[in-house]
Amino acid sequence: MNYQRLGFKAGIEIHQQLESHKLFCSCPSLVNDPNPTTNIIKRKLRAVEGETKEIDKAAKYERKKDKWVIYEAKKTSSCLVELDEDPPHNINEDALETALQVALLLKAKIVDKIQFMRKTIIDGSVTSGFQRTGLIATNGEIETSKGKVRIPTIMLEEEAAKKIKETPTEIVYSLDRLGVPLIEITTDASLKDPEHVKETASILGMILRSTERVKRGIGTIRQDVNINIRTHPRVEIKGFQDLRSMPKVIEKEVKRQIKDKRKTTPHVRKANPDFSTTFLRPMSTSARLYPETDIRTIEITPAMLKKIKIPELLTERAIKLEKGFKLSSQLANELVPKQKFFKFLVKKLPKTDPRFIAKVLVEYPKEIKSRYNLKVLDKHVEEILSYFDSKKITRDAVFEALLEISKNKKIDINKYKVVSKEKLEKEIKEIVNKYKHLRFNAIMGEVMKRFRGKINGREAASLINKYMK
Amino acid sequence: MTKHSVLDTIEVITSSEKYKGIVMPSKDKKYIFLKLNSGYNIGIKKTKIKKVKIIKKYKKEKTITRKLKIHKNLPTIALLHTGGTFASKVDYITGGVIARFTPEEIVAMFPELEKIANIKSEFISNMLSEDMCFKDYIKIVKEIEKQYKKGVKGIIITHGTDTLHYTSAALSFMLKKCPIPVILVGAQRSSDRGSSDAAMNLTCAALFIAKTDYTGVAICMHETINDTFSIILPGTKARKLHSSRRDAFKVVNDTPIAKINYMTKQITLFKPIISIKNGLEIKPKMEEKVAILKVHPNMSEKQFLFYKNYKGLIIEGTGLGHAPVGTKEHIKILNAIKKLVKAGCIVAISTQTIFGKVNLNVYSNGIKLLEAGVVPCEDMTTETAFIKLSWLLANYPKDKIKDLMVTNLKGEINERLQPSGI
Numbered sequence: 001m002n003y004q005r006l007g008f009k010a011g012i013e014i015h016q017q018l019e020s021h022k023l024f025c026s027c028p029s030l031v032n033d034p035n036p037t038t039n040i041i042k043r044k045l046r047a048v049e050g051e052t053k054e055i056d057k058a059a060k061y062e063r064k065k066d067k068w069v070i071y072e073a074k075k076t077s078s079c080l081v082e083l084d085e086d087p088p089h090n091i092n093e094d095a096l097e098t099a100l101q102v103a104l105l106l107k108a109k110i111v112d113k114i115q116f117m118r119k120t121i122i123d124g125s126v127t128s129g130f131q132r133t134g135l136i137a138t139n140g141e142i143e144t145s146k147g148k149v150r151i152p153t154i155m156l157e158e159e160a161a162k163k164i165k166e167t168p169t170e171i172v173y174s175l176d177r178l179g180v181p182l183i184e185i186t187t188d189a190s191l192k193d194p195e196h197v198k199e200t201a202s203i204l205g206m207i208l209r210s211t212e213r214v215k216r217g218i219g220t221i222r223q224d225v226n227i228n229i230r231t232h233p234r235v236e237i238k239g240f241q242d243l244r245s246m247p248k249v250i251e252k253e254v255k256r257q258i259k260d261k262r263k264t265t266p267h268v269r270k271a272n273p274d275f276s277t278t279f280l281r282p283m284s285t286s287a288r289l290y291p292e293t294d295i296r297t298i299e300i301t302p303a304m305l306k307k308i309k310i311p312e313l314l315t316e317r318a319i320k321l322e323k324g325f326k327l328s329s330q331l332a333n334e335l336v337p338k339q340k341f342f343k344f345l346v347k348k349l350p351k352t353d354p355r356f357i358a359k360v361l362v363e364y365p366k367e368i369k370s371r372y373n374l375k376v377l378d379k380h381v382e383e384i385l386s387y388f389d390s391k392k393i394t395r396d397a398v399f400e401a402l403l404e405i406s407k408n409k410k411i412d413i414n415k416y417k418v419v420s421k422e423k424l425e426k427e428i429k430e431i432v433n434k435y436k437h438l439r440f441n442a443i444m445g446e447v448m449k450r451f452r453g454k455i456n457g458r459e460a461a462s463l464i465n466k467y468m469k
Numbered sequence: 470m471t472k473h474s475v476l477d478t479i480e481v482i483t484s485s486e487k488y489k490g491i492v493m494p495s496k497d498k499k500y501i502f503l504k505l506n507s508g509y510n511i512g513i514k515k516t517k518i519k520k521v522k523i524i525k526k527y528k529k530e531k532t533i534t535r536k537l538k539i540h541k542n543l544p545t546i547a548l549l550h551t552g553g554t555f556a557s558k559v560d561y562i563t564g565g566v567i568a569r570f571t572p573e574e575i576v577a578m579f580p581e582l583e584k585i586a587n588i589k590s591e592f593i594s595n596m597l598s599e600d601m602c603f604k605d606y607i608k609i610v611k612e613i614e615k616q617y618k619k620g621v622k623g624i625i626i627t628h629g630t631d632t633l634h635y636t637s638a639a640l641s642f643m644l645k646k647c648p649i650p651v652i653l654v655g656a657q658r659s660s661d662r663g664s665s666d667a668a669m670n671l672t673c674a675a676l677f678i679a680k681t682d683y684t685g686v687a688i689c690m691h692e693t694i695n696d697t698f699s700i701i702l703p704g705t706k707a708r709k710l711h712s713s714r715r716d717a718f719k720v721v722n723d724t725p726i727a728k729i730n731y732m733t734k735q736i737t738l739f740k741p742i743i744s745i746k747n748g749l750e751i752k753p754k755m756e757e758k759v760a761i762l763k764v765h766p767n768m769s770e771k772q773f774l775f776y777k778n779y780k781g782l783i784i785e786g787t788g789l790g791h792a793p794v795g796t797k798e799h800i801k802i803l804n805a806i807k808k809l810v811k812a813g814c815i816v817a818i819s820t821q822t823i824f825g826k827v828n829l830n831v832y833s834n835g836i837k838l839l840e841a842g843v844v845p846c847e848d849m850t851t852e853t854a855f856i857k858l859s860w861l862l863a864n865y866p867k868d869k870i871k872d873l874m875v876t877n878l879k880g881e882i883n884e885r886l887q888p889s890g891i
Contacts, residue, residue, distance in 0.1 A: 041694055041695055042695040042697055043664065044669070045663040046663050046665065084658065085694055085713055085714045085715065086714075109486045111513070112500065112511070112514040112517065113497075113500050113502075113511065113513075113514070114511070114512075115502065115509075115511060117509055117510060119508075120663065122663045128658075128663070128664045129665070130662055130663065133509075135505070135507070138505075138511075152507075155509075288508065289508035289510075291510055297497070297512055299512075
């Protein structure tokens with residue numbers, strides 16, 4: 001498809017949950033709180049007049065449904081603030097700092113004073129009827145393979161509650177997720193094609209993870225993509241399963257739009273697992289923000305900014321590892337999350353080649369996971385590599401030993417112990433004598449059967465050769 | 470720098486950035502607050518600004534409001550606005566919360582009211598309720614009298630919640646004979662937000678007025694933190710018992726009057742309604758020199774003697790109505806109280822336990838207070854006792870006041886306390 005000819009324009013909005021307590025209260029950010037529900041609250045939300053003296057379109061749509069909103073609260077993850085029964089407390093300084101870090105990584109201009117706003121949301125997903133959101137920085141940028149992408153805004157805001165179910169008469173939300181700090185990053189509409197959207201999302205994700213203060217796992221980062229082709233109004237797509245599905249969904253949506261000759265208005269669509277999209281709701285008008293008067297404005301002074309450490313990007317860290325330890329770039333990339341542990345092991349095990357440590361740290365656990373569905377613990381890696389470093393086991397035995405300890409949580413290291421040179425020589429002499437009539441390969445096979453993992457193959461071969469003569 | 474004013478669209482150029490937006494009103498002298506195109510507000514430090522360009526001067530637009538129809542089959546309710554977050558509405562342009570007062574504006578905000586009654590409205594004040602004084606109560610009473618003469622079925626007073634129970638007690642006494650319902654309504658969440666409790670409280674108050682024969686002063690607020698029921702509380706027996714919850718108002722030492730199902734509109738009465746027919750009688754005077762003193766550990770007699778020129782003092786005692794008058798060093802406090810009484814100050818004691826009745830006969834400290842001439846406030850809340858004493862002092866001869874203080878006039882004393890509210 002020729003996206004340029006279609007007048008294709010796209011922009012991304014990324015929402016990333018932060019690994020910290022909630023933004024405006026001290027509740028822990030238990031996004032999926034396993035504890036029992038302690039309170040069930042029943043509410044009606046009203047559409048309120050918006051800025052344009054008109055009830056916000058999206059709000060009106062929700063009001064038409066006029067359902068009860070039920071909130072399930074767990075005392076382990078929510079308090080009166082989430083229930084909209086207590087004004088917001090002071091801002092989570094840790095989350096603010098992370099947002100400032102991200103802003104700096106994105107080369108954005110941090111505002112002098114942050115004013116938190118109330119963004120009207122009336123679908124029930126926020127108990128107050130609005131989401132608290134503050135503009136932290138403007139006008140950042142990132143480099144992509146297809147040129148610079150501008151980042152007009154970086155926001156810090158509250159996560160909404162999780163919808164559990166909806167019936168004709170009520171919508172049920174769980175409050176554990178409400179109030180979890182979120183960073184929202186928006187790009188301009190300069191993304192050129194579906195692959196470019198994916199690349200940009202991936203870079204932004206990497207930058208966020210570089211802070212090491214973001215939540216990881218399914219649902220902790222969400223990408224909304226706004227796309228627009230010349231002949232059709234703007235559409236926002238939410239709910240991508242993963243980055244890989246992004247180009248496919250966008251491509252399918254563009255194709256759908258080209259076929260659709262009806263007159264449509266801007267709206268929000270949901271991405272489905274089969275890469276298609278379905279209508280979700282009309283797009284809300286942009287003008288629905290007003291100041292959150294319960295939170296005082298926050299001054300960002302140069303002194304505050306000076307104290308903020310700008311983390312090194314994950315990509316930069318990978319390059320350093322690659323160069324510093326002569327690793328392949330793929331291995332270096334995969335090693336980044338375990339970088340600290342890797343460096344610790346390199347220091348602790350001076351006789352072991354760092355490249356081997358990297359391999360054992362990254363590749364062995366992957367293989368053990370895929371072949372045996374076992375998780376390899378760091379402490380086990382450390383234990384096995386220590387045996388290797390002190391020459392108690394051979395390089396060939398490391399994998400087997402790691403597998404055994406992962407399986408049984410303990411290990412009898414004697415099984416893998418290196419056979420002494422004298423013993424090995426004696427035994428090889430016996431084997432060669434016993435199988436005099438056999439050829440080298442067969443004798444080697446016999447030797448390896450006895451000593452797999454306990455001897456160095458090359459050494460054994462030279463001994464066999466010595467006695468075969 | 471070009472002169473710009475609030476609501477103008479401007480472009481601000483700083484040493485590092487360029488921002489375009491609408492100038493927001495702000496009390497912060499060091500910053501300009503701009504509403505950007507995105508809807509977000511930001512503060513820009515004035516010392517950083519290189520240049521300001523005015524892009525568009527603000528021009529006020531005329532607002533068109535539709536005229537309300539009068540429905541002959543519906544009763545008329547007068548809405549008196551005194552303040553609080555009740556009739557507040559966001560001005561999205563400035564971001565400020567502005568109060569709305571005209572009937573048209575109120576019905577536009579709460580359209581469900583139109584089906585219940587014809588709404589009239591009157592602006593009395595727009596203040597935070599903690600700023601209220603006795604003179605404000607008098608204004609309200611005068612307005613109620615005016616509306617009564619115009620023949621309204623009932624009155625709703627929108628009020629800040631902090632001192633709402635003081636006002637409800639004051640109106641209960643000042644409207645000595647009240648043949649119409651006067652319902653005070655508050656909101657714990659301002660009406661600019663989707664989760665506001667204002668609409669439900671207001672609607673339920675209007676329903677209660679329209680559908681029952683209740684006369685007198687009462688409060689209408691959320692029963693629980695759910696939007697399911699509103700509760701009608703007696704004007705002299707209610708108190709704000711939580712700083713922020715929707716169901717902050719609870720009945721104290723009594724039964725609520727009724728509750729209203731927000732969805733079905735069904736009204737459940739908890740006690741029979743006694744209606745007063747015809748003839749509003751008001752006694753709107755209040756004595757200014759009355760105060761409350763809360764008992765706490767480590768008190769000195771000076772704290773009591775401070776009130777020697779007062780006409781009345783409510784001591785909010787501990788437990789059954791106690792003050793520190795038991796030990797040798799506390800004899801000074803007892804003497805100070807005696808001095809106040811001798812100087813003509815009516816000294817009465819309530820309890821800081823909130824629930825339960827004062828009884829000065831049980832412990833020796835109580836007996837000492839009784840003998841010093843302290844009046845027990847029975848099961849009245851401190852707030853109601855304070856208002857009642859101020860009202861009695863302004864309207865009755867001095868020798869009657871002690872007796873009237875312990876006589877139930879407006880439901881403020883309940884002689885038969887029950888183990889549960891309802």
